[in-house]
Amino acid sequence: MGRRPCCAKEGLNRGAWTAMEDKILTDYIRVHGEGKWRNLPKRAGLKRCGKSCRLRWLNYLRPDIKRGNISRDEEDLIIRLHKLLGNRWSLIAGRLPGRTDNEIKNYWNTNIGKKVQVLSQPSSTSTISNRNNSSNPQSKQNPSPPIDHSVAQPPLPNTEPSRLVRTKASRCTKVFIRPDHQNVTIHHNVGVGVAASDPVNDISPFISAKDDTLDFMMDFEMDENFLSDFLNTDFPPLHEFHNDLKGDTTDTVTSSSSLDSNQNLLLSNEMLQSSDLQSLAPLLDPCMDWLQDQ
DNA sequence: AAGATGTCCAACCGCCGTTCA
DNA sequence: GTGAACGGCGGTTGGACATCT
Numbered sequence: 001m002g003r004r005p006c007c008a009k010e011g012l013n014r015g016a017w018t019a020m021e022d023k024i025l026t027d028y029i030r031v032h033g034e035g036k037w038r039n040l041p042k043r044a045g046l047k048r049c050g051k052s053c054r055l056r057w058l059n060y061l062r063p064d065i066k067r068g069n070i071s072r073d074e075e076d077l078i079i080r081l082h083k084l085l086g087n088r089w090s091l092i093a094g095r096l097p098g099r100t101d102n103e104i105k106n107y108w109n110t111n112i113g114k115k116v117q118v119l120s121q122p123s124s125t126s127t128i129s130n131r132n133n134s135s136n137p138q139s140k141q142n143p144s145p146p147i148d149h150s151v152a153q154p155p156l157p158n159t160e161p162s163r164l165v166r167t168k169a170s171r172c173t174k175v176f177i178r179p180d181h182q183n184v185t186i187h188h189n190v191g192v193g194v195a196a197s198d199p200v201n202d203i204s205p206f207i208s209a210k211d212d213t214l215d216f217m218m219d220f221e222m223d224e225n226f227l228s229d230f231l232n233t234d235f236p237p238l239h240e241f242h243n244d245l246k247g248d249t250t251d252t253v254t255s256s257s258s259l260d261s262n263q264n265l266l267l268s269n270e271m272l273q274s275s276d277l278q279s280l281a282p283l284l285d286p287c288m289d290w291l292q293d294q
Numbered sequence: 295a296a297g298a299t300g301t302c303c304a305a306c307c308g309c310c311g312t313t314c315a
Numbered sequence: 316g317t318g319a320a321c322g323g324c325g326g327t328t329g330g331a332c333a334t335c336t
Contacts, residue, residue, distance in 0.1 A: 015330085018305070038321065054322075055305065090324060106303050106324075 009076055013047045016055055021046060025053055056094050059100045066098025078114060218220050 013021070034057065036043075036051035046053060059065075070078070074096055081092045089101035089108075096104065109194035 014306080035322085049306090051307090051322085052305075059304075087325065101324075102304075109326095110302055252321095 011047060012041075012049055012052075021048065022056070022061055025057060029057060055102075064098055064101065065170075068112075072098075074099070075107075077113065078108065082108065082112075103270075133157045165283075277287075 007124075017025075024046055025040075025048075028040065032040075032043075037054040040046070040050055040053050042046045045208075050057075071132055077096060078092060081095055085091050087105075089105040093099050093101040093104050
């Protein structure tokens, strides 16, 4: 039952797209819309594979693509989303308007991944200060081994249990915006011993004080697969996770009386009382009995 | 100045889930 | 119910450009 290749390779252009090809593709999609990628090259008169056309459109030609550098806010969001989702670039990209999964993946691999890697080394603190003194972060004398991205890697030392939510293939195409979600923000005051003025070496987002992970977790629609994976994943105990969200640096963090339960970490009272969630209760692990009691 | 090395990112590849006939 | 077609995803590659020696 062999699978037909996505397109005949013979006679097709490869490599970088020309301005003319871009124009043809853009014009065609403007008239006919997206989709039917396999037939598109023939209809549009392009000597390209349909997948290549799709990729070019999605990653470069789409009118809503945001150009320019990733901002600090965006980087912070990427880091936190990656902490939660792992290498689910499309999901992460879905939370960053105008950014593509390819762009975020590239950005992670070339920028954030390195910082995370440095942090996850045992002598991370001394390494940070050393790096601040180094003109070349990737010293040739001590080249870092390439990161194996074939496995979703938690951006934290190996001793920590994984926090990744491993979703199945189900796509997160909708978002749930809690009307009052801004009220759930957790406020932390965590000191960070890094010179934040250094844009290259500033790794504060990784141990950031402003960790409102809870907020964006709330925004994901948790369908059945998501929930089942979420609950069966190798998550640490949720209270542990929550404590970690508070920064693990202990200093000025007080115990949160309003958010110190597993339940509250994941779900607000409003959500708990919603009929939608209660209808999901039978799908949940028995350890989540509390949901059905709401 | 020139070759070596490193970095970045667009594009490709193969696999997988979904859809549809 | 089955299998082919399709769309989408994540990992990898390769070339252009930048930096170093």
